[in-house]
Amino acid sequence: MPDFDQIRQQFPILQQTENGQPLVYLDNGATSQKPLKVIETIERYYRVQNANVHRGVYGLSERATELYEGAREKVRGFLNAKSTKEIVFVRGVTEAVNLVAQSWARTFLKAGDEVLITEMEHHSNIVPWQLLREQIGIRLRVLPMNDKGEVCLGAMADMVNEHTKLVSVTHMSNALGTINDVKRMCEIAHSVGAKFMADGAQATAHLKVDVQDIDCDFYALSGHKMYGPTGIGVLYAKEELLEAMPPYQGGGDMIYSVTFDSTEFNVLPYKFEAGTPNIAGGIGLGAAVDFLQELGMDKVAAYEDELLHYATNQLKQIEGLRIIGEAERKGGVISFIIDDIHPHDMATLMDQDGICVRASHHCAMPVMQHFKVPSTVRASFGVYNNFDDIDRLIASIEESKEMLL
Ligand SMILES: Cc1ncc(COP(=O)(O)O)c(C=O)c1O
Known part of the structure; x- marks a missing residue:
């Protein structure tokens, strides 16, 4: 298995802070960051x-x-x-x-x-x-x-x-x-x-x-x-x-x-x-x-699967949080909503914690129509994400929830 923590070092953008916090980039579904090689x-x-x-x-x-x-x-x-x-x-x-x-x-x-x-x-x-x-x-x-x-x-x-x-x-x-x-x-x-x-x-x-x-x-x-x-x-x-x-x-x-x-x-x-x-x-x-x-695509898939399962289990512990999309076969994307909180408010507060997640219809409005939601918060993983990122994501959601409810 490649050393996925070491891989993070290859992405200069991830070495910076955002709003005073180490950057946690979880918007890979929109675009990924670029390694030094590229x-x-x-x-x-x-x-x-x-x-x-x-x-x-x-x-x-x-x-x-x-x-x-x-x-x-x-x-x-x-x-x-x-x-x-x-x-x-x-x-x-x-x-x-x-x-x-x-x-x-x-x-x-x-x-x-x-x-x-x-x-x-x-x-x-x-x-x-x-x-x-x-x-x-x-x-x-x-x-x-x-x-x-x-x-x-x-x-x-x-x-x-x-x-x-x-x-x-x-x-x-x-x-x-x-x-x-x-x-x-x-x-x-x-x-x-x-x-x-x-x-x-x-x-x-x-x-x-x-x-x-x-x-x-x-x-x-x-x-x-x-x-x-x-x-x-x-x-x-x-x-x-x-x-x-x-x-x-x-x-x-x-x-x-x-x-x-x-x-x-x-x-x-x-x-x-x-x-x-x-x-x-x-x-x-x-x-x-x-x-x-x-890296090897099989290893990438296996690693991101671990991240997905860890994040899914952690998110499910949060009261009022509903995961949108629970297919048997999933890649590293989790969409969710939290009772009474607008996804944009949630994502804006998370940005203060240095966490980049997406809050939108994700250019898939018919999906939103199916689930009867205007938008969702989406965390999507890449090879440089790790379990700490997910712990920070969870902590930020909990804190934002306290402030917004
Ligand atoms: C599933 C899917 N299809 C198509 C696109 C469009 O890709 P691009 O904007 O790179 O043309 C995206 C971008 O978000 C996507 O996620």
Whole structure:
């Protein structure tokens, strides 16, 4: 097992105080902090390696291209994709879902075709489908969840039919922590000939993901939630799908040749990467992948599971506290509310204790509607959190509660 306390030393931001208290960062669901490895990789790139990629014939540009394409290969290995042609760099999960909606779905779906999502989706896996519904008249269907925050696979099997063309599901819910059985869901989608997409925004920092084992058609991740920089993410898609899909945006780099009459598009994955890419972001994401691979995703998952169980047991001792989301399979996310206390008031007081938690609808308003709450307080864990952080969280909740009630 890696020394997870030592890992904390690799995160400069965690060495500082907040409101006079050592910083306890428990908002990893929103974004993670960055290890030295990532910070130094990006700094080195801008200090001594910066050049545009793919077109320079000089050494600096060739080296920048090697680093950028090397990062693509790292992500390929991380997801166990067959080929780097299947790894498209995008801004994040939001852009990945929009790309699938506007390129694949807008081309191959027609009015009346069904896209199935779940009740626990982030807005970024809801709104792009609503936009598509306006554009081409697809039917957006929603698989309900129970009061533990789980979807029923039997119900899913009943909902899919010959009209279902895509099932798009979060691998791990950011609002509830629920881990969905995406492999089984993918099988169900495929049984009716539908494609399957998983939103890995939360999952990739916490779980081992193998796109070939899941057999998903599309998988999306955001670099900033897995110790990498903001503004970079990945859409994985099976090669034959990407080959058939039209470009999402037009511009430089995604072309092979251009005349005023017509354009020949570049090969995969560049056909989907118009314009100068986020080079530093891609290279930084590669460093984040190295960071996670060195820890080992199985060990990360096991460690965060310990944190989750410890925190859940401690939170349950607090009178009036209700955990929102008690699925059998959960990642390191705990949402809760406390009788008569507004989540924002609670989080504001906790900030005085140096504790960063989120109080919001977590961009999953339908989840809040299900549980009939306006928002929740959410503590979400990363590899640098420890049992002391949780003890401080609990003490701060108790103190804030005293003041607010
Ligand atoms: C489950 C889930 N999906 C999608 C997103 C969107 O990710 P991004 O804002 O990085 O595009 C998030 C971000 O919170 C998320 O938690």
